[in-house]
Amino acid sequence: MGVYPLHSFALFKNVVDSGHPIIVDDVHTADVVDDELKPVCISLQIISFVDIPVIKNGKPVGIFCLVQSTPRSWTDLEVALAIETAERTWVTVERAKAEEALRKSEKRLQLATDAAKMGTFIYYPDEDRGDPDTQMLALYGLPPDDTLNLAKALAEIIYPDDRIRYANDVAQALNPGGNGKLNSDIRIIHPDGSVHWMNVTAQTQFEGNPPQAVSMPGVSMDITERKRAEEALKKALQHKDEFINIASHELKTPVTSVKAFLQVVQNRLAREGNEKFVALLSKMDAQIDKLTALIADLVDVTKIEGGKLQFREEYFSFDELVDETIEEVQRTAEKHTIVKKGSTGTTIFGDRGRIGQVIINLLINATKYSPDANTVIVESKADDKSGVTLGIQDFGIGIPKDMLGKVFERFFRVEGENTQTFAGLGIGLFVASEIIKRQGGSIWVESEEGKGSTFYFSLPREGSKGKRQQEDTFVGNTHQE
Template sequence: MKWLSFFRTIQAKVIIIYVLLILIAMQLIGVYFVSAMKNSLTSNFTTDLQERAELMSVLAAKTLAGGTDGEEDPVESLQIMVNNLFNLDGAEIQVLDATGRVLTTSLSSQAEYVGNKNTQTVVSRALQGIRDNEENILDDDGIRKKVVAKPVIYNGKIVGAIYIVASMNELYETMQWINNIFISGILLALGLTAVLGVILSHTITHPIKELTKHARAVAEGRFTEKTPVFGSDEIGQLSQAFNYMTSRLREALSQNEEEKEKLASILTNMSDGVIATDEAGRVILMNRRAGQMLGVEGEELAGQEISALLGLAQQEGDALSRGEGLDSRLLEIAPREGDPALTMRVNFTPIHRRDTGITGTIAVLQDVTEQEQLESSRREFVANVSHELRTPLTTIKSYTEALGDGALEDTQLASRFVNVIQNETGRMIRLVTDLLHLSRLDSKEAALRKQKVDIVEMLEDVEDRFSFQMQQKDITAVIDVKEGISHAMLDRDGIDQVLDNLISNALKYTPDGGKITMEAALTGQGMLSLSVSDTGIGIPKKDLERIFERFYRVDKARTRNMGGTGLGLSIAREIVRAHGGHITLHSELEQGTKVTFTLPLVVEGGKSA
């Protein structure tokens, strides 16, 4: 398996390619070279035989024609010529007469052929005057031989033929020796090529291995490592490009992480809730504010459908799954048992992805409880103002119509009607005055004129202003100023109005013979605490939470008959808030009411009184 994996590497492929290229090139060169060498040696060998046969035919022509001296035997003369002049290793030379009969031969082992007729085809062709006669034969011993026959012509007459049979064994041995040398050269070249291929492929694959190693490091998140650059070639340029890409990728991921952290921080600290769903409407992301508004934890929402979470109808849930945006809507949700219900405005926005379509929905939850409460308070305020103004206006209109219809002539009746009109007009003036005062307090237009105020003197003045009413109802007034309290920086007119409203309410709802107590003390936080308590009829618990709302009355008919506008406690709360204080009310039915407000106790120069 190890070798198999090695052969799959680029290094092995490069070596194999180089070896195959060299092998193919050497094979092509070898085939051409061996073929050319064989043809050359064979051609030279044949040409040599042809020339020898030609020369022999010239020398033997006169002898064969009978032109020798009578004393010399022609056959013996031919034998000497063959033995001395044309002795070839492994070759046989025969001299034939015009009939094809062997006159002499160069091999003594072939002497029995002398006098016999040579019937070879090449001999017949030579005796016919054809000069180009040759062929290759394989004898009984498996030796390749070359046969050449030349006609012997004397004075234009064919007088015989020269027949040469030469062994080609030495020629083929020479060719085999050359082939062996060539094969050895090929093997040596392949070995050197393999070694050079290993070295060369290592110079290519080593940088690639380094690139691969660093690519794995980058994939694992290690962006600080750099790929070594081994040169300025293409692989070196690739290494430089990879290092540049790594640095750019590190910067991009760093920016992405930064943006992700910013987005996570924004989602976490948003005042609005955000819920993201997938294409099936299942929740995949929810920020902390959304969990607080819905009263659930993020782990509880895995796979939960947003339609069930927000209490949407089945048709609305299907519309969200199809990516159809729904109009913003108000939802009433009670997050936890005992907590007040929240009013939320939910906006749905489909998530689009290129080439994919709708991949989910973003729901933004806005807590509009306070806005709705303010809107409800505004509507209730307008309704109360309209009601408070309509009542005296209706009374004034009816009495003026009565006066116009003749009651004016009745002096006693007219006087009573005019008195009623004056009372209702005064009530309207007080109502409008209180509304203007509240408006200035709401818009911060009522500037506080703080001054150093003697607390005891201020409380005694309040008691003096209401002493006549207290005497009429036989109500006892008590002023209790604790030790350490003398002066404070206050808006005297504003605090007087607060105390007057509280004392006025105490007088209205305290029966004859009761007691009203005004107390001044210091809180644990160093604040001035002023309180007005009575022994009156008290306030039901169901009305305590709304007692400071504008135009809110516990006993509407009785309060209106007493001349109240329903704005006294609201004005008192706004004045106390303008001083940086806080006002509270505690009451028990048939046991009395205590209103306490705290103010910063600071004199000029920033010193405590």
């Protein structure tokens, strides 16, 4: 016995190459058996044999050998049976390999579902019957019973408040007019009274014309821990927002008092002609204004997240607002000259104070992030279709390309060697973005690192009022149809 390479024996190689059987009645006298193969056969007590090539998809994949230890005259019937046996043997071998691969795949799937706390099922809508695996039964606190109808069992153990919603989700997934997808979170009551969150994901299979739902295979996963984590995070964010709101309001009163006292002292020193101290107090007053703006931004963040940011909308001159805000910021921007270009000659509808808040925020940022420059450009223009657009350009540090999409996110700040010296919480642009969006406009930025940035926003003439009118018109047309 042993292992011999195929090319060592020309006879077997010929079987593979030719694709035809080779019949040997006696190795001692057969001409096809060469001097290398003959002693091997004799040592293995193979005196006569039939070699049948096994063909798959037109290619030889093996040799089926029928052997005998004594000389034999093989009949045509015996050779035909050998060929048929070879074909059936190969089919059996392939089936065995496929079954083994399937067993391994099922084992891996079972290990994965066990690790993920996941069970599988198939729902048959015609019979209103669900066929779960043992893992799913365990997750739902149900006994391992082959006769159990999962659909009926669920109706009893689903949390009462979730039953109607889940039934609607299933009905929608079974509707041939939809995409057949089911993705629903439900609560399950276990026999011990404990409540567990489960996610059910499935895909309906449709057949026929018109299509009908025939089955819905799917998986279910225990998401109790995830739901608890989400609830804990929600409470933490709520407590944080409450703290920010309370702290902001508590800071308002003393800051307002300090500013009022400062203005009294400033006026008295101005009357006395003490210009040096008046200038110092002016700087202090500017810092108090920054603190006031920061507190206002913190309050706005909590209002935005709670959906409570209010707007007092009216018609106003956009150019007048731009002029006023430039003048206000210029008073404290000692190193920069704010240059205005263009005008709109346009009256728009919106919250004048909120839009002014956005312009001030962008102007302050432009001066803050361009410490080595001395100019900020403000350019406004009107468009017959879109309304007004304002651009504020600085010549400062700029923003890396990979961060441009994040600048309007809450608490986002550009990080790097150059930006570590700039103070701020990263909420100003977030608030500005939300205000512009809720006024029916859009806001964006163009920037090149090391050369500066230009922040733009555009507003429609009718603001959010025009947006609401468009929506009302669309709804009205829909009803008319």
